[in-house]
Amino acid sequence: MPGLNAPQRTAVEHDQGPLLVLAGAGSGKTRVITHRIARLLERGVRPEAIFAVSFTNKAAGEMRERMDKLIGRQTAGKVWLSTFHSFGVRFLGEEGKALGHDGRFVIFDQGDTLGLVKELLKRRGGERGLDAMAILARISLWKNAFKAPEEIPDSDFEYDAIAKEIYPEYEASLRSMRAVDFDDLVVVPVRILRDHPEIRERWRNRFRYLMVDEFQDTNRSQLELTRLLTNELRNLCVVGDDDQSIYGWRGADVSNILEFDRHFPGAKIVKLEDNYRSKAPIIEVANRAISLSTQKRHDKTLRPARGPGEPVRVSVAEDQVREAKLVTREIEDIVKTQGFRFGDIAVLYRSNLQARILEEELQIFDVPYQMIGGQQFFDRKEVKDAAAYLRVLIYPHDEMSMRRIINYPARGIGTTSVERMATWALAKGKPFSAALDGIEEIDSIPGNGRRAGVTLAETMKSARRELDSGRRLSEVAATLFESVGIKRDLLEGTPGAVGARKWQNIIYLIRSIERFEQDEGPNKASLATFLHRITMRFDQNQEDEDPKNRVTLSTLHGCKGLEFPVVFLIGCVEGQLPHSRTTDPKITEAAPTDVEEERRLFYVGVTRARDRLYLTRPRRRPVRGKVVALTPSRFLDGLPEESMVEYERPDEQPLGTDEAADMAQSILDQLRGG
Numbered sequence: 001m002p003g004l005n006a007p008q009r010t011a012v013e014h015d016q017g018p019l020l021v022l023a024g025a026g027s028g029k030t031r032v033i034t035h036r037i038a039r040l041l042e043r044g045v046r047p048e049a050i051f052a053v054s055f056t057n058k059a060a061g062e063m064r065e066r067m068d069k070l071i072g073r074q075t076a077g078k079v080w081l082s083t084f085h086s087f088g089v090r091f092l093g094e095e096g097k098a099l100g101h102d103g104r105f106v107i108f109d110q111g112d113t114l115g116l117v118k119e120l121l122k123r124r125g126g127e128r129g130l131d132a133m134a135i136l137a138r139i140s141l142w143k144n145a146f147k148a149p150e151e152i153p154d155s156d157f158e159y160d161a162i163a164k165e166i167y168p169e170y171e172a173s174l175r176s177m178r179a180v181d182f183d184d185l186v187v188v189p190v191r192i193l194r195d196h197p198e199i200r201e202r203w204r205n206r207f208r209y210l211m212v213d214e215f216q217d218t219n220r221s222q223l224e225l226t227r228l229l230t231n232e233l234r235n236l237c238v239v240g241d242d243d244q245s246i247y248g249w250r251g252a253d254v255s256n257i258l259e260f261d262r263h264f265p266g267a268k269i270v271k272l273e274d275n276y277r278s279k280a281p282i283i284e285v286a287n288r289a290i291s292l293s294t295q296k297r298h299d300k301t302l303r304p305a306r307g308p309g310e311p312v313r314v315s316v317a318e319d320q321v322r323e324a325k326l327v328t329r330e331i332e333d334i335v336k337t338q339g340f341r342f343g344d345i346a347v348l349y350r351s352n353l354q355a356r357i358l359e360e361e362l363q364i365f366d367v368p369y370q371m372i373g374g375q376q377f378f379d380r381k382e383v384k385d386a387a388a389y390l391r392v393l394i395y396p397h398d399e400m401s402m403r404r405i406i407n408y409p410a411r412g413i414g415t416t417s418v419e420r421m422a423t424w425a426l427a428k429g430k431p432f433s434a435a436l437d438g439i440e441e442i443d444s445i446p447g448n449g450r451r452a453g454v455t456l457a458e459t460m461k462s463a464r465r466e467l468d469s470g471r472r473l474s475e476v477a478a479t480l481f482e483s484v485g486i487k488r489d490l491l492e493g494t495p496g497a498v499g500a501r502k503w504q505n506i507i508y509l510i511r512s513i514e515r516f517e518q519d520e521g522p523n524k525a526s527l528a529t530f531l532h533r534i535t536m537r538f539d540q541n542q543e544d545e546d547p548k549n550r551v552t553l554s555t556l557h558g559c560k561g562l563e564f565p566v567v568f569l570i571g572c573v574e575g576q577l578p579h580s581r582t583t584d585p586k587i588t589e590a591a592p593t594d595v596e597e598e599r600r601l602f603y604v605g606v607t608r609a610r611d612r613l614y615l616t617r618p619r620r621r622p623v624r625g626k627v628v629a630l631t632p633s634r635f636l637d638g639l640p641e642e643s644m645v646e647y648e649r650p651d652e653q654p655l656g657t658d659e660a661a662d663m664a665q666s667i668l669d670q671l672r673g674g
Helices: 006-013 029-042 057-071 084-099 110-123 132-144 158-176 184-195 197-206 220-229 280-291 320-337 352-364 381-394 399-405 415-428 433-437 447-468 473-483 486-493 496-520 527-535 592-606 657-672
Strands: 019-023 050-053 080-082 209-212 236-240 268-272 312-317 345-349 369-371 551-555 564-569 609-618 620-623 626-629 644-646
Touching: 006 029, 006 268, 019 029, 029 050, 029 057, 029 209, 029 236, 050 084, 057 080, 080 084, 084 184, 084 197, 110 132, 110 158, 110 399, 132 158, 132 184, 132 220, 184 197, 184 220, 197 220, 209 220, 280 312, 280 592, 280 609, 312 320, 320 345, 320 352, 320 564, 320 609, 345 352, 352 369, 352 551, 381 399, 381 447, 381 473, 381 486, 381 496, 381 527, 399 433, 415 433, 433 447, 447 473, 473 486, 473 496, 473 527, 486 496, 496 527, 564 592
Parallel strands: 019 236, 019 268, 050 080, 050 209, 209 236, 312 609, 312 644, 345 551, 345 564, 369 551, 564 609
Antiparallel strands: 620 626
């Protein structure tokens, strides 16, 4: 095929058997995947027999766009292209009856599952200041490793011990509400495929060719799903880069790609090492940094295809404030005098905490910016409240959503009344949802609360009747939101512009349903499908699609898959990069492999830059009332000096000894309130 280099062509033209494509940063992996699909179609493979998996909805969307241009929208639309989790939604939609009920289920997002864990902790006698997210993270890791509650070993560590106790209650609660969490969208299909040979064969026959992108990010459950879907022809192609494996903390197992030929014997390995993104000095720094890793890795070296460029600039500032000023003034300067746009520039950091000082400086100098990883539209409270009403409408067993709406807007059914409803339902052997329909029977609830409960129950029944009658989903939603008082609460109960803005978000939710109906058609659109989609973040908030030309601020984890002409990688000091929790021997989880993942994170940051890269660090910072010196990051050691240059702005000259002492005293005075 034209436009492919030799290794890319080898990967595209590989016909039978397992294939591992080691795709270095900027080496054109998406091009390989899309051209491989196009060639399979040219050879007569049905598009429905091809399944391609990407890790994010954004990546899947970009791949779909390229396929549309390459093979035509109609044909491309028949190829199964999705994330692991969205595949799980479709699979359970078809095979959910294997779970022993009618197959209908509600998807709990992280906010829902976190709320459930908090509720379970509360039932134990209070949260006692425990981090519910840390407990949820442990349960998630166990589930993806296929460890049942009874298989978790005992531990003296408080969080492990409590998570072990919560785990079976968490799973039982999900089942009682016919709910699945994000992990279940992969784990449950794996169990169904394992336990039901006839289902496994049906799906293996459906897909003749499998492709998995970003294979270095797969966990055990995703590897198992891949294995179970791979048929006797073993036409599996995975693409990834072990040097960019940065999600071990959430369960990703880099050994899946390092030991691919063990999982799939006889696999062919193709290396893509030509980098079409970055100039030579950036590539030279990246190659040296990753070559110093002490962990097992596939041997590969990036080759710059774009030729020579400017050396990597290394800058040292007196403290984090001076570092932020240096970055901000440099951004201003290169935009005004060197032809770059604000949108060409990214500032990357290890932790969101590092962005606070930087944001202040950008605001002072009126530099426009956007942060990757800010609150998403469907995570906003008012939107989640409204969506909870829609979920209860079609999933009456969804206790978490029922608890969310039962006293919102406030209607006199407070926490005590809710607990009395739960006690009543437990005594009757009924789900919590039955307590709303039977609220008149619960004498311990005050009269106002009972009457409000009856009104709410009747409103929900009326909305269900409208839904069943075939009325448009958006009209049912709009009527419901007004009937239960959301509109009144936001416009009258919330001060001024804030309430109006929140109500506009509800209007946008209704319009999202309208667009969904238009896209799906009146006969295919279902509220269940819409709710699945917003939980999976398929829809995007148009308000977040700001066309303004802005500097991007992002954590190193958040910038994966992105690239920018100019990149500032700030905070290159020990304790920040690598992060202290990977190096502090007092932290029991710290391990040498964690430090090597931090090195890969540094490598990812470096390889985001196309034309110009800055590595910056502060010399000192205040810690607990003292100004302490900071140690340069170990990842700066051993980098090629010929590809780098020390850089300081004229307005950021290093301080003399007396000036440094004065600054240290000034910082201490500020900390003491002087």
